[in-house]
Amino acid sequence: MNNDDLHARRVSAVRAWTQFVAEGAEEESAVRPEILRSWQLSGVVSPAVTHAPLADEGDTAEFWSQSPLQTAVSRVQDELRRTAEDGDLVIAITDEQTRILWTYGGRAMRRKAETVNFVPGGRWDELSVGTNALAIAGRTGTPSMVFSAEHYAEVVHNWVCWAAPVFDPATGRPLGVIDLSTTWDRTHPIGLATARVMARLIEAALPTDRRTTTAGTVGPDEPGLTLTLLGTAEVWLDGQRLLLNRRQTEILALLALHPGGLSVEHLHSLLYGDSAVTTSTLKAEVSHLRAALSGQLSSRPYRLTMPVATDIEEVQRLLRRGDVRAAVRAYGGDLLPGTDSPALVQMGDYLAVSVREALLAHPDPDAVLRYSDLAPYDTAVVEACLASLPVHHPVAPLLKGKLASAR
Known part of the structure; x- marks a missing residue:
C-alpha cells in the first residue's frame, strides 16, 4: 500500500x-x-x-x-x-x-x-x-x-x-x-x-510443566475455584493456576467468604475501608477478574457462580471438629500477609486467635511444633505444651529449643 x-x-x-x-x-x-x-x-x-x-x-x-x-x-x-x-x-x-x-x-x-x-x-x-x-x-x-x-x-x-x-x-x-x-x-x-x-x-x-506451584506441589484436580490464602496466595481454576494481582485475589477472598454475594458498595467497604478509592476502580478490577474466571462472576450482587474451596474454610471446619493437629497443618500462616483490606485483616486476626486458643486448650505437641515455625515468638503456646508433657517426651527438647531461640 x-x-x-x-x-x-x-x-x-x-x-x-x-x-x-x-x-x-x-x-x-x-x-x-x-x-x-x-x-x-x-x-x-x-x-x-x-x-x-x-x-x-x-x-x-x-x-x-x-x-x-x-x-x-x-x-x-x-x-x-x-x-x-x-x-x-x-x-x-x-x-x-x-x-x-x-x-x-x-x-x-x-x-x-x-x-x-x-x-x-x-x-x-x-x-x-x-x-x-x-x-x-x-x-x-x-x-x-x-x-x-x-x-x-x-x-x-x-x-x-x-x-x-x-x-x-x-x-x-x-x-x-x-x-x-x-x-x-x-x-x-x-x-x-x-x-x-x-x-x-x-x-x-512456554515451559512444559505449568501445573506446579512455586513449592513444587501439584495443583488441585477438583473442578471449580480453589483459594490458598493463608501464608501465601494461590488461586486455581479447574486445576489450572491463575496469576492474579493482590487486589484481585483479595476480591476473590471476600467473595468466597460471602457466598450469598456482595453489593458494589459493601464490597468496596470490605476491600478499601475509608481509603479514597473510587467505585469505578473496583468495577475495573472486578471486570478483569470476571474475564480471568471465564465469566463465572455475576453482578448485582457480585457473586461467584462456581464451586469454591478455601483453606480458611478448611481450618475452621477442622477446628469445629476438634482436630487441632489437622487444623494447624492446614493453617499456613497469616491471611494474605500485608493486606490492608479491613475485612480480611479482621478475618486473619480471628483465625489466628482461633488456632492459638485451640492449641492452648489442646496443646498437641506435633501441632505446637509446627505452629512454632509459623509464630516463633508466641512462647505462651510452647510453654503450655511443655507444661502438659511428660519430662521425657521426645518432642520436649525440640520445644525447649524453640523456646530458647525466641527469647
Missing part, C-alpha cells in the same frame, strides 16, 4: 471516528464490524483520554516473575528485539486482562509508547483506554489490526497496531496477547502475519 492509499485510508478512518464520537453514527459500512463493536464497548472511556491507567508496579512485577510467559519471552527475546529494532516497532506482552507485562521497542517508538503508558503495568483493555488491537485480540481470541483513527482514544490515532492472542498449547487457555505497534504511515501488509508468528513462537517456548 503506497503513501497515497494510506493517507486516504487514514482520512476515511478519521471521518468515521468523528461521526461516531460526535454524532453517535453507527453506519456499519464506515468501519469494519469488529471496530464498530469495540467502539460501542468503549463508550465508558473519554476519547480524549491521554494515557492508559497504570496497575500497581509491584503487583505487575510479581505477576510477571511468576508467569510462564516470562520464561517463554526470555527464551525468544533475541528474535523479539530484532523484530522491534528492524521495524521500528514497540512490542508488548500482556496478561489475560490486557495489562502490559513486558515491552521492547526501537528508540523512536519507545519514547512514543512511554508518553501514553504503553509500558509494563499499563491497562489496555477497552474499559480502560478504548479500542485497540490488544483489547480486541484478548477479548475475541483472534488476531486483530487497528489502524490510525480506528483507535478510540485520539492520542493513539497516529499508531497502527497488530496483536495476536497467546494460548497455552497444553490446555487451550488464553495467557495474554502479543502486540506490535508503530506509526500509521509504516503500515505493512505482513504486520498481522508477523504478530501471529510471534505468538506461535512464544507458545512453543
Whole structure:
C-alpha cells in the first residue's frame, strides 16, 4: 500500500471516528464490524483520554516473575528485539486482562509508547483506554489490526497496531496477547502475519510443566475455584493456576467468604475501608477478574457462580471438629500477609486467635511444633505444651529449643 492509499485510508478512518464520537453514527459500512463493536464497548472511556491507567508496579512485577510467559519471552527475546529494532516497532506482552507485562521497542517508538503508558503495568483493555488491537485480540481470541483513527482514544490515532492472542498449547487457555505497534504511515501488509508468528513462537517456548506451584506441589484436580490464602496466595481454576494481582485475589477472598454475594458498595467497604478509592476502580478490577474466571462472576450482587474451596474454610471446619493437629497443618500462616483490606485483616486476626486458643486448650505437641515455625515468638503456646508433657517426651527438647531461640 503506497503513501497515497494510506493517507486516504487514514482520512476515511478519521471521518468515521468523528461521526461516531460526535454524532453517535453507527453506519456499519464506515468501519469494519469488529471496530464498530469495540467502539460501542468503549463508550465508558473519554476519547480524549491521554494515557492508559497504570496497575500497581509491584503487583505487575510479581505477576510477571511468576508467569510462564516470562520464561517463554526470555527464551525468544533475541528474535523479539530484532523484530522491534528492524521495524521500528514497540512490542508488548500482556496478561489475560490486557495489562502490559513486558515491552521492547526501537528508540523512536519507545519514547512514543512511554508518553501514553504503553509500558509494563499499563491497562489496555477497552474499559480502560478504548479500542485497540490488544483489547480486541484478548477479548475475541483472534488476531486483530487497528489502524490510525480506528483507535478510540485520539492520542493513539497516529499508531497502527497488530496483536495476536497467546494460548497455552497444553490446555487451550488464553495467557495474554502479543502486540506490535508503530506509526500509521509504516503500515505493512505482513504486520498481522508477523504478530501471529510471534505468538506461535512464544507458545512453543512456554515451559512444559505449568501445573506446579512455586513449592513444587501439584495443583488441585477438583473442578471449580480453589483459594490458598493463608501464608501465601494461590488461586486455581479447574486445576489450572491463575496469576492474579493482590487486589484481585483479595476480591476473590471476600467473595468466597460471602457466598450469598456482595453489593458494589459493601464490597468496596470490605476491600478499601475509608481509603479514597473510587467505585469505578473496583468495577475495573472486578471486570478483569470476571474475564480471568471465564465469566463465572455475576453482578448485582457480585457473586461467584462456581464451586469454591478455601483453606480458611478448611481450618475452621477442622477446628469445629476438634482436630487441632489437622487444623494447624492446614493453617499456613497469616491471611494474605500485608493486606490492608479491613475485612480480611479482621478475618486473619480471628483465625489466628482461633488456632492459638485451640492449641492452648489442646496443646498437641506435633501441632505446637509446627505452629512454632509459623509464630516463633508466641512462647505462651510452647510453654503450655511443655507444661502438659511428660519430662521425657521426645518432642520436649525440640520445644525447649524453640523456646530458647525466641527469647
